[in-house]
Amino acid sequence: MSIDTVQLEALLSEARDIVLIGHLNPDGDAIGSVTAAWHYLRSRGKFPKIILPSPYPENMSFLEPDGDRILICEQDLEEARRLVAGADLLICLDLNRLARTEYLEKDILASPAKKILIDHHIAAELDRFDLAFSTIDVSSTCELLYWILLSTRDIAGDPQRIPLRCAESLYVGMMTDTNNFSNSVFPGTFEMASKLIARGVDKDAMQEKVLSCYSVSRTRLLGHMVKDKMVILPRHKAAYMLLSNKEKERYHFLPGDSEGFVNLPLAIASVEISALFTENADGQYIRVSLRSKSRVNVNRLAVRFFNGGGHRNASGGRLYIPLEEVPAYFERALDAYPDEEKFS
Ligand code: 5GP
């Protein structure tokens, strides 16, 4: 995949104060893409800053820049706002709407900085950026960033020139967003993986650090959810699970612990849609995670009924109702979901 990077090169050359911004509840692709961009920009002599709206899972901390702290809005919003206001280039990664930054939408719009988007979600807000790289024909933002970097002047099509730490971040973002090569995998995804491994990324080490890193209590919580909480709705070929704050406390829940739970019911032959509803720590809303088998579209379901969006087979959103009202709401949403959208 060859990408025109003329405008990008110009913006990068001019920029002094670059800020890289990811989305709320950052996942592997969000952390992978901001840190990959950081490592790349450092190799070009820049000193970018990273802002994430909320904390990221501990298992991703090895991707962090050395000697530079990732700024978390929920810990220091004033500083995040100051950085955005003072930047001359803002690069948003892995988010299609500025609202996904939760706290910074107005600040980003008000900032005099040039704005770049690098993202792989449906319906990105292209008109809010000076330059946008947006396609859904890649596995992840990290994959898109890989193709962009290959097209830059200094990498010049040679993956061996990608800094190793950058390559690791790219690999981890792609690996997590594809659920370890099980969905949204394109021919180019394997090509990228192969080139990054040849570059020196230790695939087994990445997998162990990121996917085999959980506590005993997290695995017990997983068992509890599948055994005691999974509800099957045969008429809708759907399954759902509710995760309350009480359960999170009982199982010493840490950010990232429920990663992957929502995929498990899809292993059942008769289940085509799976949902995980998680009470937010401050109890203000319910986080919604939706997954589907390939022929079913959950993006439209997320947009229509769950104040969210995402991808065809992996979407998310929020509900502002008590947890106990969620099952009835979910069934009503499935009843009202038009077939022409469900199978679109
Ligand atoms: P997850 O279920 O892993 O949290 O999210 C799955 C996908 O849905 C991700 O690609 C994510 O970007 C998208 N997503 C999750 N939450 C939201 C949300 O609140 N709004 C929108 N627009 N997309 C979301």
Ligand code: MN
């Ligand atoms: Mn992503």
